[in-house]
Every structure is written in C-alpha cells, then in structure tokens.
Amino acid sequence: MARCCLLFLVASAALLQVASAKSLPSYITICKRNNKDDFAKCALKNTIDVQPHIGSGIPELSIPVLDPLTIPEIKLEQGSQAVNYKCVLDNVKLHGLSNYKFKELDAGIDDVKYIKGKVFFPSVFVESDYEIDGKILLVPIKGKGLYKGNFTNTLADIDIDCELVDRKGKQYLAIKEAKVKLDVEESVGNFGNLFNGDSTLAQATNRFINENAKDLQDETLPAVEEVVEALVTQILSKVFDALPYDELFPK
Template sequence: MVPLAVFLVLVLAASPAVSSLKLTDLTKICEPKDPELGPCIVKMAQEMLAKMENGLPEWGVPKLDPLKVPTMNVQRGGGAAAFNITLIDSYHHGLSEIRFLSASARPKNYELRFKVWLPRYSIVGKYDMSGRLLLLPITGRGDSNITLSNLTAEWTLRGKPMVRDGLTYMDQQQFRVKVFPEKVRVRFENLFEGNRLLGATMNNLLNTHWKELYKDLGPGLEEAISQLHLALTKKMFSKIPFTEFFPDQ
C-alpha cells in the first residue's frame, strides 16, 4: 500500500458554548425502534441540510454553499504517483444539492451511515502542486478547478459517548467518505512556470484520462474531504445532545 498523508486546516467562526437552538426547531426526530428508521433519518438529514445551507452560527456551522476552505492539502507519498497539492482559499460548490438516498444507524454504537448523490461538486481556488500525476512530472501554482460530476458518495460517521452537564453527546471520531464520480474534470492554470503549450497539453491529458487520474487523486481527495466534513459535523455534535437525535436509545 502506498502511504497517504492528508492535512487540512479549516477556520470556523467562534460560536457560543451553549446553544438555545434545538434539533426539533429544524426537523422531526426519529425513534430508534421505528421500523422505518432509515427513511426517517433520510428525511431528517435532508431537512437539516436545507436549514443549514446558509449557516447556523449557534452550532458552529458556516455557510455551506459555497463553503470557503482556507487550506486543504491533498497528498500521496511514495512510488511513481507521489504528489502534493495545496488548495488555497478554495470554494467548495455543490453541498446544498446533496440528496440523501439511504441511511442506517446504530445509535448504541454511535454510528451513522449515509448514501448520497450530488449532480456536481466543484473545488475552485488557488493551488500549489508538485510531484507526479499519471506517472508524469507536474508542477505549478495558480488558479484551479476540480469538478466531480454526477457522483454518489458513502458516508460513515463514528463516535463515542461524552457526558457533559448530565447530558450525553457524541464525541465524533471519524467521518469516512468514499466518492464515486461519473466524470472528473480538472483545470490547473500556470503549469510548468506558465508554459502555455505544456500546460494545455497536460490539462488535456488529465481530462482525457480522468479515470486513471482519479485512481491517483481520489484516495487523497477523499481523505481531505473526510477531514473537512469531520471538522464541520464534530462541532455540531458537540452542541446537540445525542439523545435529541435518538431519544430513549
């Protein structure tokens, strides 16, 4: 296995330690013993996403679409496909278009699983890159656009109980993301110190062979997105008692 190292810095606005906003202000909660628990969670998640699209400061949730991310590093180390891409002041477009397809939960184990669909997910901003993609050396810095189209994704959230002031919260430990795009397109401006011919040739090659590109880029991108989503949802779960999501679990 080629080792992967992905680091992400996400700056969120400070929010109050105690929130007056309740989960029931946004959606109807689900009963753990409900035989239709999965569809209920799908509906709950979709309703919450709609209410959070423009941000919920009380829960530490920023505006989601576009979501501004100051720095996101996507790395793959070792072997012929080693590279490092730093995405700077990027805007992530498409989160508001998420459609929840299915869901399951094991409340006693503090685990949630979702399958979602998006028509498009784009990361637009500055980049700084060096290494190899498609086994070819590549360097550059400038404007970039990474767009995944018609994609499904699988989310797995895991945590452990945390008791605070007599209430039980989920101390989220993991947000694992697997992404399955129908197509990937990239644009990296100013490759090879601004050599337009080499830059255009490389961008065309990356897009022509996008499936092979995603084999190189996908694992690191999935890990970076996982850490981004963890930063977002971990703060939310720290403010809402888990028993609000699943009473009498």
C-alpha cells in the first residue's frame, strides 16, 4: 500500500523544475544545476517549502490532491510458495502523505544522472474497496469488501538512474531504471467481509495477518515495490518529456 506514498513525492521533487519562472508559485525556488551541492540543497528546500500546499494539490506543477490521494485501481499478484494471491483494490484513498519528511535527497547533474532519496512517512491510513483470493503465509484468504489499514513509520528508499536522449535536435532526460525499497515499522489492517461475511473466519484471518505483519511484509513488499517502480517511471517520464533538459534543469 505504501508504494503510492513515494510515487508522488519523488515526482514532486522533479516537478519543481518543470514550470517556467512566471508560472511557478511564489514559494518555489528555481534550482540551477551549475553546482551539485547547491542544487541538492535547493531541491531539498523546495520539498519543505511546498509541504504546506501539497496536500491540496499544486495545479501549476500537475501535482494532484495528495491528502487524501485517490487511486482508481491497484492490482497486486504474487505466486511464491508462502504467499499466493490475486488482489484488486478499487477507489484507494491514502491519508497522511503530505506529512512526509525527506531524510536524504541527492541528484546527479553531471555525466552520471540520477535521483536518490529517502522519504519518511510517520503515519499513512489507507481505505479501499478490495477483492482478494489466494493464500497468505499458507493461510487461505478470500473476500470482497472494504479494506482499512494503518502504516506507521514507513521509509521509502528511491534510486533512479537517468540518461539524456536526443529528440529533434534537443536533449531530454529519460529514465533508464527505477528502484524502490520500502520499510514499514508497523502495520495494522482489516479486510471487511472476508469469506462471505463469516465473522469467525474473518476475525481469525485478520488477527493472523496482523500478528504476522512483519513476516508478511517480507513476502509481499517485493511485489509492491515492482509496482511502485513502474509507476514512478511512468510519472517521471511524463515530467521529463515536458521540456528539454536545459529548460528542466537550467545552468
């Protein structure tokens, strides 16, 4: 679930450079790439300066309402021995994303181009319609209803490699590879209406999942991270395609 958290915060750090100076909100600083250390400090300062505004969205930067962030659909599927399931989440709402804190933020601006960062979220609340069928830690799970979950102290580690590509005589930034690692200190969730409303089975299954949350994360997070990587690539590619590199990150 936490995958959506970092998607829009990684995007926002890059989006700070997209608009021209005339269209940028007054609380955003243009960051120039002539000095790597100054560029990183400027980008980090922007993540702080936009925080009071980002929850309600920043149209100038194409940043949607972030608190809550609404995702129409998320599909998760895994087929390991311990965890084998298919899950569809509809009308996903994530609360608490605007309370982020960048622990680290770095960007390569010379020959090797990259975006790296660590983003911390103290508390994220998720609610969504769901449909799931399969096994989690060898325990059967099947149902359709409302899911609610609390995720405490989540750290997202982001590593994106980029390159320059030529288009119509101009250079644009493109993503070569995006890697995301998630670490969730504590999670508690509830799948409503499991097993067609069988309260005994539902309570036992939800209790088992919460009691074994850490082991479950070890099994499920790799699949979630793959989805995050694909989404980060999709969003940032649109940002990078908007303007040539020299306009996105001026000297």
